[in-house]
Amino acid sequence: MDSETFFDLYPEFVIDKEQFEAFRRERNACVIGIDLVRRYNLKIGDIMNVEGDAFPGQWEFVVRAIYRPRDQTVDPANMLFHYNYVQERVRQEMPQRSGLVGWYIERISKSANPADVSEAVDGLFENSHAETKTETERAFQQNFLSSASAVITAMNVMSFVIIGIILLVVGNTMIMSARERTHEYAVLKALGFSWPQLFFLIAGESFILSLAGSALGLLVTFPAVQGFRSALPKGWFPIFYIKPETIVFGCAAGLFVGLAASIIPMRRILNTRIVEGLRHVG
Numbered sequence: 001m002d003s004e005t006f007f008d009l010y011p012e013f014v015i016d017k018e019q020f021e022a023f024r025r026e027r028n029a030c031v032i033g034i035d036l037v038r039r040y041n042l043k044i045g046d047i048m049n050v051e052g053d054a055f056p057g058q059w060e061f062v063v064r065a066i067y068r069p070r071d072q073t074v075d076p077a078n079m080l081f082h083y084n085y086v087q088e089r090v091r092q093e094m095p096q097r098s099g100l101v102g103w104y105i106e107r108i109s110k111s112a113n114p115a116d117v118s119e120a121v122d123g124l125f126e127n128s129h130a131e132t133k134t135e136t137e138r139a140f141q142q143n144f145l146s147s148a149s150a151v152i153t154a155m156n157v158m159s160f161v162i163i164g165i166i167l168l169v170v171g172n173t174m175i176m177s178a179r180e181r182t183h184e185y186a187v188l189k190a191l192g193f194s195w196p197q198l199f200f201l202i203a204g205e206s207f208i209l210s211l212a213g214s215a216l217g218l219l220v221t222f223p224a225v226q227g228f229r230s231a232l233p234k235g236w237f238p239i240f241y242i243k244p245e246t247i248v249f250g251c252a253a254g255l256f257v258g259l260a261a262s263i264i265p266m267r268r269i270l271n272t273r274i275v276e277g278l279r280h281v282g
Contacts, residue, residue, distance in 0.1 A: 001080055001081075001082075001083055002083055003023065003024055003082055003083075004024075006080070007020070009105055009107055012069065012070040012071065013031075013067040013070075013074065013078075014067055014069070014070055015066070015067045015068075016065065016066075019044065019064060019065035019066065022064045022065065023064040026062060026064055027085045027088075028060060028061055028062055028081070028082075029061065029062050029063075029064035029082070030048060030062065030063060030064065030065075030079055030080060030081040031064070031065040031066070031067055031078075031079070031080040031081070032065075032066060032067075032079050032080075033066075033067055033069070033075065033076040033077045033078045033079070034067070034069070035076035035077040036076075036077055036078075036079060037066055039077075042063055043063070044064065044065075044066065045062065045063060045064075046062070046063045047060060047061070047062055047063075048061045048063060049061075055086060055089075055090065055094075057089075057093070061079075061081055087099070103140075105137075106134075114136050117134070118134035118135060118136075119134075121134040122134050163253055163257065166210075166213070166257055167257050167260055167261060170206065170209055170257055170258070170261040171260070171261040171264060173209065173261075174202070174205070174206050174209075174261045174262055174264075174265045175264055175265050175268075177205065177265070178202065178265030178266075178269055179268075182269070182272060183278060185269045185272075186272065186275075186276075186278045187278070188201075189274050190274050190278070195270055198266070198270065199266055199270075202262050202265055202269065203258070203262040203266065205262075206258045206259070206261045206262035207255070207259070207262075208258075209258065209261075210254045210255070210257045210258035211254050211255070211258060213254065214250055214251060214253065214254030214257075215254075217250065218247060218250050221242060221250075222242065225242055
């Protein structure tokens with residue numbers, strides 16, 4: 001990358017000022033994320049030998065700076081080095097690839113329309129030997145994830161199937177509980193308990209069951225995600241964590257299951273006559 005401008009575009013890469021200046025001065029210096037430091041037990045001044053793939057050969061870099069992510073949305077496992085250092089060697093060994101650039105990153109003003117900017121940039125290189133495709137960073141990243149869309153869709157479908165199974169289990173539990181307590185509910189109705197009071201008793205039990213299960217599931221989710229992230233090969237999902245929206249959705253699903261599971265037994269109890277309820281043997 002271009003060390004003169006890259007970190008102005010990405011302030012979420014937090015780097016010590018002195019380390020950054022040392023990185024800028026040394027042609028084969030590199031900046032690595034804190035995750036690489038922990039994974040390979042590296043420190044400032046260490047030599048990193050890298051075997052090139054896109055640019056074949058043995059490359060030697062010196063760790064001169066370590067960045068920390070500003071928040072959870074920043075990948076802590078990047079390795080960044082000078083574009084000019086690569087080009088010096090490319091001009092000697094692969095002159096046909098000299099000066100080639102993978103992509104440019106642009107910052108636009110908040111009032112600008114990304115679609116208009118993309119169209120204007122692509123228009124500059126139209127019908128040239130190096131036409132461009134300009135898009136937002138979000139769209140650029142989604143292109144990389146498109147191959148995994150089928151897996152993500154299947155996971156979403158399975159999630160709703162599991163919620164449906166849980167709903168059936170809780171509903172069956174509530175129906176059996178209400179059937180066994182038919183005589184008790186008939187006594188309560190005979191004593192003058194109104195339907196809102198009976199609803200509170202039945203729905204309250206259902207809510208307690210579903211919310212207790214939801215809370216237990218959410219508690220298990222955090223260590224499960226940590227274990228899943230540790231088991232995956234490094235780099236597959238560099239940013240993998242539980243979003244607050246997921247927790248909110250889990251709580252909402254628990255409330256929905258609790259309410260839905262109480263509807264059938266509540267309707268049965270409310271429609272059962274007091275005499276029939278008193279005769280019932282659970």
